[in-house]
Amino acid sequence: MTFRSRARAGLSPKAVAGAPLQANGSRCLMLGMEPTDIEPLSSAEEFLDSACLGCGCVCDDIDIVVKQGRIVGADNACSIGVGWLLEESGGPACKIAGEPAGLDEGIARAAEILAGARFPLVTGLEEASIESQKVAIQIARRIGARLDTTTSPGRQAYWLAVQDVGAVGCTLGEIRHRGDLIIVWRADPNETHPRHFERYSIDAVGNVAHRGRVDRFVIAVDETETTDCADRFIRLSADQEIEALVTLRALARGVALDADQVAARTGSPLQTWQDMFTKMKEARYGVLLFEPSPDRLRNAAILRLVRDMNEHTRFVGSPLGAAGNAAGAEQVALWSTGYPGAVDLARGVPRYLPDESTTAALLERGLVDAILVVSGDPALLATSRGSVILLNVPTVVLGGRENVTMRSATVGFRVARLGREDSGTVFRSDGAPIPVRECLVSLFPGTRELLARIDQAIAALPERGPAFHESPGGS
Numbered sequence: 001m002t003f004r005s006r007a008r009a010g011l012s013p014k015a016v017a018g019a020p021l022q023a024n025g026s027r028c029l030m031l032g033m034e035p036t037d038i039e040p041l042s043s044a045e046e047f048l049d050s051a052c053l054g055c056g057c058v059c060d061d062i063d064i065v066v067k068q069g070r071i072v073g074a075d076n077a078c079s080i081g082v083g084w085l086l087e088e089s090g091g092p093a094c095k096i097a098g099e100p101a102g103l104d105e106g107i108a109r110a111a112e113i114l115a116g117a118r119f120p121l122v123t124g125l126e127e128a129s130i131e132s133q134k135v136a137i138q139i140a141r142r143i144g145a146r147l148d149t150t151t152s153p154g155r156q157a158y159w160l161a162v163q164d165v166g167a168v169g170c171t172l173g174e175i176r177h178r179g180d181l182i183i184v185w186r187a188d189p190n191e192t193h194p195r196h197f198e199r200y201s202i203d204a205v206g207n208v209a210h211r212g213r214v215d216r217f218v219i220a221v222d223e224t225e226t227t228d229c230a231d232r233f234i235r236l237s238a239d240q241e242i243e244a245l246v247t248l249r250a251l252a253r254g255v256a257l258d259a260d261q262v263a264a265r266t267g268s269p270l271q272t273w274q275d276m277f278t279k280m281k282e283a284r285y286g287v288l289l290f291e292p293s294p295d296r297l298r299n300a301a302i303l304r305l306v307r308d309m310n311e312h313t314r315f316v317g318s319p320l321g322a323a324g325n326a327a328g329a330e331q332v333a334l335w336s337t338g339y340p341g342a343v344d345l346a347r348g349v350p351r352y353l354p355d356e357s358t359t360a361a362l363l364e365r366g367l368v369d370a371i372l373v374v375s376g377d378p379a380l381l382a383t384s385r386g387s388v389i390l391l392n393v394p395t396v397v398l399g400g401r402e403n404v405t406m407r408s409a410t411v412g413f414r415v416a417r418l419g420r421e422d423s424g425t426v427f428r429s430d431g432a433p434i435p436v437r438e439c440l441v442s443l444f445p446g447t448r449e450l451l452a453r454i455d456q457a458i459a460a461l462p463e464r465g466p467a468f469h470e471s472p473g474g475s
């Protein structure tokens with residue numbers, strides 16, 4: 001993929017007046033400007049095919065218009081994407097204990113905190129580029145830290161289910177081209193991933209599904225905004241979900257079922273599930289879209305159903321994916337340590353402790369004495385006890401936006417935001433790497449450069465005993 005950028009000679013009044021909604025449902029917004037404000041726009045610059053990190057779709061067809069250092073247009077972005085692009089960050093580049101400080105002073109203090117810790121934690125990573133994540137993991141190795149991400153508890157439970165069952169997945173491009181049955185399983189992409197249908201699934205025109213929506217059958221399980229565009233709808237509550245998945249799996253394996261039991265446990269008659277299974281079996285390329293949940297058994301039930309459907313036809317499961325670069329954080333942790341998070345590097349070799357070394361678990365048990373947070377907000381995952389620990393432990397926080405963890409940082413660095421002011425590579429929810437680049441000049445340093453300087457500062461400190469530490473709970 002190449003990036004295109006050009007000085008914009010002027011925007012037609014038509015493009016502006018008709019801005020709010022395009023035929024494809026996305027928006028061309030001239031943000032906060034009247035048409036008269038933008039004639040002529042000889043100084044405006046347009047960044048074509050930019051990527052948006054507002055959700056796991058990572059749409060890379062956003063045409064951003066920048067004028068006088070501000071984003072004034074975001075062609076093709078949905079409302080979530082516009083909000084993400086417009087989010088401003090300010091304040092000093094570095095604060096120590098809440099007071100503005102010089103960058104060099106902050107780096108030296110951060111290095112002291114991290115190098116001096118016996119039980120450090122490196123976490124966050126969800127809004128950093130792959131290049132920055134690699135440097136963060138290098139620091140984690142150097143100081144013998146526990147390494148985790150702040151992606152949702154649902155993602156962690158999803159990875160545990162993948163380790164149990166395996167996953168039959170695909171790229172979003174495959175869904176676009178080949179998917180002829182789309183099941184939206186207790187999720188609402190219309191709300192959370194507004195351009196998923198247009199770009200990748202229900203409405204997308206592909207090589208095989210070349211008439212887009214006409215070539216697809218859509219089943220919505222659970223009532224959401226998405227129900228309106230489905231051919232069939234099955235109501236299902238959260239407590240009936242695993243039963244419904246098991247029922248479909250039993251049908252896929254030819255197991256005889258008791259109709260009364262099925263109706264009582266799933267809320268729908270057996271015939272409803274038989275009809276749905278028939279549609280699944282008849283599909284040439286079935287797709288189940290879902291959001292991973294913190295319930296590991298439920299995630300495993302979805303993965304097992306998808307796996308067993310491949311006895312009948314091609315069938316894939318596709319998690320919808322989180323904003324930022326959450327997928328990248330897990331992938332980089334995987335290829336660097338062998339595990340997607342919750343890794344203990346204290347003994348010099350990675351140990352996977354998914355119940356003990358997650359950010360939430362370590363905070364809850366108070367098993368940290370310093371934390372490096374790279375573009376994330378562990379406060380969102382912490383219990384009230386964990387929040388108290390977070391407030392009382394020295395923290396080094398790098399972030400492009402204000403959040404609870406940033407506000408209470410011992411050393412806080414404001415960094416350029418990826419995709420707005422900083423460039424790098426991210427992973428889309430399906431694992432496809434997507435390059436992103438800056439469209440604004442930043443007053444703040446890039447995450448990767450800053451982490452590299454902190455790493456160098458740690459390396460330059462005098463040796464302090466063994467190269468790695470024993471876990472407080474380790475044997």
Ligand code: SF4
Pocket residue numbers: 052053054055056057058059076077078079080081193194195196
């Ligand atoms: S669908 Fe997601 S990635 Fe695409 S523009 Fe909207 S928020 Fe951005």
